[in-house]
Amino acid sequence: MMRMKLIAALTVGVALSACGSVDFASRNAPFEVHNAPSLAFADNNTTTIQGPYEAGTAQAYQTAPTEPTEMPVQILNRVSVQQVNVLVPQSLRVSEANRYYPSGDIVWREDPIGNRHAQVQQIFQNALAAGTQNLDGDVPVVIDVVVERFHALTEKARYTVGGVHSIRFNMVIRDAETGQALSAPRVVRADLDGFGGQQAINAEARGVTQKVRISNHLAEVIRQELSRPEGYVNANLGFFQAVNKI
Template identity: 55%
Template sequence: MKMTSISILVLALGLSACAQTTSMSSQNQVSSDLSQASRLPQAPGPRGPVMLQAEYDVKAVNVLVPHTLKVSEANTFHPSADIVWRGDLPGDRYAQVKAIFDDAAARSTATMHTGEPVVVDLEVVRFHCLTEKTRYTVGGVHSLHFMMTVRDAATGVVLQGPRLIVADVKGAGGNRAVAEEQAGRTQKVVVTDRLTEVLRRELSAPIAVLPADAVVTRFDGTPAQLASLQ
């Protein structure tokens, strides 16, 4: 009995020592991991937005709205068609959509006079905006898709594309849509502004990341705080 008690005591002490060793080993591993983590590259702190600069000297923009695209005048929530447009009076929807793209292209490239001289080709794939029924109830999304190709102005060699650009933008509904209309923010204004913004971005390149309080220059040449451009 005495020998058995001694054996049990020795075994218990051994287990205790093993547990202490394992605990110390775990603590050492954690300390090592923390030490390694402290040497890893740290994530950069808060920075301002990436600024863009025109990448090309845009000589011309050609807009094509294929007549193979299906037009719908159905006043349903989501007509099955490629072109759904209610921002102009009833008429030639192909011509109306082309006029919107022409306007947006002229606005977005007006100051693009640096870099390689290019011609930009835009082919409309989808111009599916809100019907009256959708606009004055639930609202939705103006679905604006087009192919973009950038070509050397002298040789015609393709420098970029063709690639699909998706420029979807939310369209207000119900009372908010009415309020926007009364304030002059029509569907035509919304989609033209959106296309202008997207075309300007797609034909520009990032040049710097600036602090949020930096003074920059707008595309029209006037100075502005970054905060006002967000």
């Protein structure tokens, strides 16, 4: 069985192509206000969790830095998230091709065919809200997220060899009252092992869909980003993850 799976994976690998890069991070940045070009969020991309803050007023960096930086250690475990803003740029390319590994920035199949950007935005919005709702520190903040990649599995991959849900986003932490940045932009890689074949079928029978797994995963990713000195550390998922970096 293992030999057959290996042969299948290698066969798939011959036809795969994608773009990716390796990110490095450091938490040695001082706790200070950062100034950088910003991009305003529209109201329909904003969810207010709690607090008297108007929707759509926060800002997010338009482009990711060359080297990502993390949240200052001075406010780790001290934040209270008042608002989460998620932007999925229309420039991200969507693929509906049912191949093992189609090109594109967005690959998503568990919702009906439609506005994939909006569907991905809603997944992020709900997951990040769930992951931050119990944070009750003394530093009120707003989280701005710009999605850079959301590459889940196609039907063909899901019901055969499986793969990796390749997820990447850019995150900025802001003061909830002033809107000033408390951190420089941080690029977060949040890849997740994608079930395949019988494992995927068994999971679906239990109600554990791709959306459920990805949502729970993103909720945990944001919790770790806001509470651990090293932030979230992306898992090493082997062959299929390496394909994402070709």
